[in-house]
Amino acid sequence: MKAGIVTPGQKDSARLIEMDMPVISSGQALVRLLELGIDGTDIEINRGEYGETPPDKDFIILGHEAVGQIENPGTTELGKGDFVVPMVRRPDDCVNCQRGQLDMCLVGNYRECGIKGAHGFLREYLAEDVAFLVPVPKELRNIAVLTEPTSIATKGIEQAMEFHNRSANPIDIAVVLGAGPLGLLTTALLKLHDYNIYTLDVVPRSSVKAQLVESVGANYVDGNVSSVVSLADKIGNLDLIMEATGNSTVAFQAMSVLGINGVLCLMGVSTGQKPLEVNASCLNMQMVLGNKMVFGTVSSNRGHFERSVESLIHIEERWPGWLSRLITRRLTLDKFRDALDPAPDNIKTVIELT
């Protein structure tokens, strides 16, 4: 079978190779992978900034956002032809991983398919334990590749809503920073709760991103970091801010404009940013006197994947066709290297694996 691999630490090392077909063992199913989504982490890995090979290998198969179809269920309860999304993390021995909270791993020895210590899904076939395969209904076949990024947003939103519960006042205004795939999925998920949503990005109002924001009834705000500040003055108490740019300057600006009893959820990271001078005393005082909260969230567990599938169904029902509009570029497997060059106006690139 064909597989797209990289040599971690080596810039632009992405290449296609021929590999042996995987063989299933007990408890595993053979999955024919259909589609793979490319995200910023894949691009960073191909830049040599990130990534770790599986033990005893000198390369790693890229890709961690996928959907596939059961080719051979083996001894599992899955059926041939069932659609599944593979999860990303694999557990270590810590108490959280052992209870299925792979996303809250305490010791950091987890593996992440396509990222850290385990092969990813940029390939034609996968032999996988049923514990890490999440069933998806066939109606979602063409958008289920968005399940993994949706699970990241789902975890963040679920926790933010729970934390905001310490206050009797309901969430009214929610702000999403960034209108990439994560920001757009976050916008739609929040809109399922009918909050007043403002999604910010630097692209113009005529862009597809802005149109997608407005299509679900959220407000698109075209601007930069200072727009967050002026936004807070205009629209009222910012109850919830979901940070999906990974820009730490934006994150700290968001901290300072967060509303009374507000919750700021940080979902993104990016490398190579400069130190920032902050008015620590002022921030500290604002957080204390305003009962404010900032939390980070990474990865997702099986529950988040399962609830994301439910949410994708609800989004598709409420705004038919919207999710497929997030996939702005489709490439065949032999062209996957093109997906690792960020293209302007592109939202989500998907590699067709069959």
Add this chain to the structure above:
Amino acid sequence: MKAGIVTPGQKDSARLIEMDMPVISSGQALVRLLELGIDGTDIEINRGEYGETPPDKDFIILGHEAVGQIENPGTTELGKGDFVVPMVRRPDDCVNCQRGQLDMCLVGNYRECGIKGAHGFLREYLAEDVAFLVPVPKELRNIAVLTEPTSIATKGIEQAMEFHNRSANPIDIAVVLGAGPLGLLTTALLKLHDYNIYTLDVVPRSSVKAQLVESVGANYVDGNVSSVVSLADKIGNLDLIMEATGNSTVAFQAMSVLGINGVLCLMGVSTGQKPLEVNASCLNMQMVLGNKMVFGTVSSNRGHFERSVESLIHIEERWPGWLSRLITRRLTLDKFRDALDPAPDNIKTVIELT
């Protein structure tokens, strides 16, 4: 009756005056105040840095940590001789205040007795609505003056524990920053949960503060901000950090050493600190990849006061006499001005009002 007042905005304006006895109206009880605790806010108000008079007054009666005894229950269900602690905040019209969550006020028009727009408790008598009087058992008579600061710590700990619940791993190690009254009460409250506790302050190990920390089975750490960093290396994953110094440099240091899935609770503020250069990108990344949380908390509501009374009973049972050792100075009402000069080695100054 005698009352200790200040003119907000005017430095060292604290003085004793003679006032009319308060008269109770329907739903109110007349309270003979017994003891009043002085804290940093009182000192800041007397420095002219803080404080706001009640409407149509040019002074404010100081004091917000008190215990009293019912002199005349009026039409309330309280009994003559009952011991009570008056709450600090008075509600505005916002949804949170109206539901009793005065501590989560959304609009900021609340009043705070002795601090903002309402007279405090540094006086001999108080006419007060029963809704703001929390009964305390007579066994706590000599330590119930600590109920208000205990309620601040109670709110912080309750919320921190709830937020930490998003992770399956239990809280094992908790750090308390500062061994003033709030830090010490926080230490004892956390120790009721039998966590491994490390309480830091700058005073030597021979000090009363350090002895009080060790008396409840917590570990005293003598050091400065960098001790927080080295502590994390030595003892393991810092699951919970309670910041009780109000120093924003300490707060940001704490952020950077917080453990995986850790929760940092900011309970203190202080004025006049310098801007700080932080590695925002690094902090952002640590918070995201480590599922970390920072939240601020201010004030407390009736539930926190009531549960603090319960906790004070538990602390007194488990470490008899410990709470009274926090009160290191007692002054009569005519000497209350002395309490507004911070004294070295002093922990809590209490004014005897009768």
